[in-house]
């Protein structure tokens with residue numbers, strides 16, 4: 001076969017296209033096209049492999065007016081269901097590396113798109129964190145799932161978990177618990193609802209009960225961004241530590257120094273769960289000391305390292321000694337083991353951490369699904385006018401009413417929460433409201449009552465999106481579209497949690513042109529099945545090298 005110049009090749013391919021269009025060639029045949037070379041007058045034969053013929057066919061279709069894109073629908077379930085069925089995408093369709101997905105939301109900045117919608121369907125029933133983990137050696141379907149006994153933690157702890165119907169560790173627990181037990185500083189990054197709270201509390205309580213001491217200072221501090229989360233973590237910690245006589249106390253801000261002091265009048269707790277403001281007040285007033293601290297946990301790391309808290313956190317770090325080597329965590333002058341936990345990790349965290357510990361000492365546990373859209377939760381997006389949101393919301397609430405599941409309605413500001421509350425009141429929708437500008441006394445107990453099922457609808461700001469365990473929530477509604485990827489991930493993460501009954505659903509109203517870019521990124525990530533763009537961090541996968549070496 002002779003070589004053919006590029007220009008000539010293009011001519012021949014166009015000839016081939018004509019040939020295939022007029023059905024002279026069947027798909028799968030090898031195409032032979034004859035031309036004449038100028039030098040020898042011999043015919044040139046180009047053999048076109050079947051794959052290339054198919055590609056040419058696809059490009060032809062794309063260029064013709066009938067189709068403006070490659071067909072993305074295959075037999076089977078749909079991953080993306082759009083108002084325009086031509087933009088549907090099947091679960092079985094995989095976008096090529098360089099193939100640009102055609103987005104339903106591509107024209108959504110224009111008002112012409114009003115009324116358009118698409119859904120990202122759930123493609124599995126269980127959360128990824130509850131699936132069997134291949135890299136833990138359970139890579140065959142027949143291998144039994146591991147239980148908490150595999151960590152060699154005290155049997156009473158395992159029994160308590162059993163009584164709460166918690167039998168098999170989640171993937172993040174499998175990786176995190178042994179590392180904390182070994183005394184490592186750890187950065188644990190795993191998707192929402194994957195069981196991170198027990199991943200750090202279990203090894204901490206195990207170690208504290210094994211090393212019981214009388215009349216000591218606080219031995220473990222957990223710092224969280226909100227009072228509601230502090231109460232929640234306290235309740236989990238108490239449920240697993242009471243049997244050992246360990247004392248767990250909570251200190252939340254907004255209720256004055258007197259209130260914080262009360263928590264320490266009868267001695268120092270073994271474990272303190274606190275918001276940064278309350279903890280700092282307790283430290284400055286010398287109600288507590290962190291001199292004998294064994295564990296310092298920063299939960300919801302992205303919020304805690306955000307500029308609004310970073311200053312407080314640095315101040316707190318100045319009261320504690322954080323270990324930089326494994327050997328520093330034992331002995332009389334031991335330093336604290338640092339545990340940093342979160343479901344989203346934007347960049348910049350390393351900068352603050354490097355001021356308190358040797359970054360090389362931190363072992364990283366990063367879940368495969370970090371910053372991914374949850375595959376077991378249906379997520380719908382509705383492009384509507386701002387004025388229509390209240391009616392759409394009312395309709396969605398009516399539809400969900402029969403199921404008696406909890407519904408979270410997220411707004412971007414406290415004033416919208418209040419306004420929406422009044423509007424729903426007029427419509428006769430029973431609900432509660434939770435936002436950060438409420439006085440502490442008013443805020444007290446709202447989330448607990450919602451969790452107990454006193455009402456089904458909670459209208460809230462993002463203070464309810466971080467860390468709160470919302471097993472009874474079946475629907476999250478973004479009344480206001482979130483401003484950042486992280487807010488979207490955390491809000492959506494209130495449904496489909498480990499140990500819950502099912503996937504749940506997220507419904508987002510998209511009203512402003514400036515919302516559309518984020519919608520497009522979410523849709524792109526869904527179609528490509530990648531993590532959300534713009535969420536890449538310096539977090540590395542845990543490496544065996546770090547694992548075996550001393551910190």
Ligand SMILES: Nc1ncnc2c1ncn2[C@@H]1O[C@H](COP(=O)(O)OP(=O)(O)OP(=O)(O)O)[C@@H](O)[C@H]1O
Pocket residue numbers: 165166167168169170173190191192193194195196197198342343466467468469471493497498499500
């Ligand atoms: N191994 C397990 N088996 C079953 N359920 C579990 C297990 N571990 C934790 N859970 C339950 O899963 C739910 C979510 O756990 P948790 O609140 O710790 O998640 P998280 O990863 O901290 O989420 P977020 O990122 O939103 O803070 C809780 O109700 C918890 O009791």
